[in-house]
Amino acid sequence: MDSSSSSSLIFCQLDKEFSKEISSLLKPPSSKQVQEYFDELVKTRQCNGLKIKNNGNYGKGVYAESDFNEGELVLKDQMLVGAQHSSNKVDCLVCSYCFRFIGSIELQIGRKLYLQDLGVSARMECATESSDEEDNSLTADHDDFGQCSSSNSKKKVPLPRETIESVMNGDVELPYSKQFPLPSAVSCPGGCEEAYYCSKICAEADWEFFHSLLCTGKCLGTPSREALLKFIQHADGTNDIFYLAAKAISSTILRYRKSKAAQVQDKGKHNEVSGNDNSDFSLLLEAWKPISMGYKRRWWDCVALPDDVDYRDEASFREQIRELAFESLQLLKEAIFDKECAPLFSLEIYGHIIGMFELNNLDLVVASPVEDYFLYIDDLQNEKKERAERITRPFLDALGDEYSICCQGSAFFPLQSCMNHSCHPNAKAFKREEDRDGQATIIAVRSIGKEEEITISYIDEDLPFKERQALLADYGFKCSCCKCLEEKS
Numbered sequence: 148m149d150s151s152s153s154s155s156l157i158f159c160q161l162d163k164e165f166s167k168e169i170s171s172l173l174k175p176p177s178s179k180q181v182q183e184y185f186d187e188l189v190k191t192r193q194c195n196g197l198k199i200k201n202n203g204n205y206g207k208g209v210y211a212e213s214d215f216n217e218g219e220l221v222l223k224d225q226m227l228v229g230a231q232h233s234s235n236k237v238d239c240l241v242c243s244y245c246f247r248f249i250g251s252i253e254l255q256i257g258r259k260l261y262l263q264d265l266g267v268s269a270r271m272e273c274a275t276e277s278s279d280e281e282d283n284s285l286t287a288d289h290d291d292f293g294q295c296s297s298s299n300s301k302k303k304v305p306l307p308r309e310t311i312e313s314v315m316n317g318d319v320e321l322p323y324s325k326q327f328p329l330p331s332a333v334s335c336p337g338g339c340e341e342a343y344y345c346s347k348i349c350a351e352a353d354w355e356f357f358h359s360l361l362c363t364g365k366c367l368g369t370p371s372r373e374a375l376l377k378f379i380q381h382a383d384g385t386n387d388i389f390y391l392a393a394k395a396i397s398s399t400i401l402r403y404r405k406s407k408a409a410q411v412q413d414k415g416k417h418n419e420v421s422g423n424d425n426s427d428f429s430l431l432l433e434a435w436k437p438i439s440m441g442y443k444r445r446w447w448d449c450v451a452l453p454d455d456v457d458y459r460d461e462a463s464f465r466e467q468i469r470e471l472a473f474e475s476l477q478l479l480k481e482a483i484f485d486k487e488c489a490p491l492f493s494l495e496i497y498g499h500i501i502g503m504f505e506l507n508n509l510d511l512v513v514a515s516p517v518e519d520y521f522l523y524i525d526d527l528q529n530e531k532k533e534r535a536e537r538i539t540r541p542f543l544d545a546l547g548d549e550y551s552i553c554c555q556g557s558a559f560f561p562l563q564s565c566m567n568h569s570c571h572p573n574a575k576a577f578k579r580e581e582d583r584d585g586q587a588t589i590i591a592v593r594s595i596g597k598e599e600e601i602t603i604s605y606i607d608e609d610l611p612f613k614e615r616q617a618l619l620a621d622y623g624f625k626c627s628c629c630k631c632l633e634e635k636s
């Protein structure tokens with residue numbers, strides 16, 4: 148369905164005003180541009196011999212340039228944009244840039260119990276038992292609109308507030324917690340209480356690449372703070388994906404401003420007159436490049452129809468999604484609009500950025516050290532265990548089943564997102580014991596020969612043929628891998 152043909156009441160002035168610029172921003176990169184961009188990117192990643200090529204059939208694909216053995220690391224990919232789910236922030240305090248757990252075991256436990264005691268609810272879907280296991284591959288977060296409740300079976304036994312506070316503030320040290328050291332929490336340079344980091348390096352990088360435009364810190368006295376808070380509240384109440392889109396826009400604006408400043412300085416040195424609109428737009432195109440490389444479609448065109456929506460209501464469902472995106476965009480515009488980057492605030496671009504996340508995002512999962520800690524205590528023997536448990540048991544009882552909740556979010560990984568799907572994949576996203584940050588880890592599940600395409604499964608490949616095809620329809624294609632061809636006939 149082409150939403151531009153629907154009888155919408157929504158009209159985005161910027162779509163009309165900047166139609167030429169928007170077309171340039173959305174023009175798919177040429178094979179040469181793809182090749183050059185990804186060749187450079189591969190050099191910055193932990194991977195042995197990968198090549199990204201246009202594969203002729205369905206856009207880009209990832210190819211092996213050397214042999215991989217079963218179980219071998221194929222790729223560690225750093226995210227381009229990622230965020231912890233807002234609902235997961237109650238459960239886990241992690242670095243807002245690299246998503247490592249921070250503080251201490253005591254802070255993690257105390258903070259969660261404290262927030263729980265205050266009535267701040269954890270709305271997250273699951274206490275993931277398998278945090279160190281298979282990542283959920285690509286997730287089109289199709290039912291993000293309603294939050295699932297946590298499926299607690301174990302009844303929590305509350306602790307007195309003073310006990311919680313003393314553990315949270317570090318006045319009480321839990322036995323053996325020193326075996327699980329975490330980096331101290333570093334505050335946001337802008338003074339907001341939303342972002343914390345594992346190091347000054349992460350704090351500065353986040354500030355430089357994303358957060359300086361999205362910080363709600365009072366000390367900045369920004370007039371747009373209120374607008375930003377409204378935008379975040381809207382995203383929290385509707386769909387986290389808007390926050391990811393804001394981060395993508397913010398990073399593009401910040402890249403643009405950086406190269407513009409460098410250009411102005413350069414011209415100053417050579418006594419040249421300042422740039423014109425055309426050269427500014429080339430700078431914007433360059434700043435947009437990392438996003439331009441991602442496979443994308445408009446969000447309201449590609450989002451899957453939820454099970455409870457009748458296909459006859461599809462058009463109005465898609466229009467509602469478009470309206471929701473428009474609502475979010477207006478709030479974001481009030482908060483961080485930049486005239487020189489105006490096309491980024493068009494609904495067309497916003498829809499495509501969100502669509503890119505919808506179609507490519509990988510679950511962001513980082514295993515919890517709190518779970519490891521309690522498992523360690525449980526593994527102690529005899530007297531040691533008895534003594535430790537006398538202190539730790541009340542905390543475990545107060546946490547209930549939620550002691551094991553891992554950091555959860557979603558993220559876009561530029562190289563991993565080029566991997567096509569197969570129901571008989573040769574690789575998978577998998578968190579190993581040492582993978583304790585937000586990077587994506589791709590491991591070979593069987594031996595992969597040089598020149599072979601590296602594929603992962605976007606869905607549970609063990610489902611029956613029809614169910615697989617139905618799920619893949621949400622990604623906009625019919626799978627014709629060897630397994631599907633065999634099972635079809």
Ligand SMILES: C[S@@+](CC[C@H](N)C(=O)[O-])C[C@H]1O[C@@H](n2cnc3c(N)ncnc32)[C@H](O)[C@@H]1O
Nearest residue numbers: 205206207442507564565566567568622624626
């Ligand atoms: C995560 S992207 C994969 C990279 C993508 N080919 C590109 O050009 O960037 C997912 C999209 O790739 C295409 N795709 C991936 N696997 C496919 C397959 N087995 N058959 C057909 N299309 C596929 C679909 O358009 C899908 O929505």
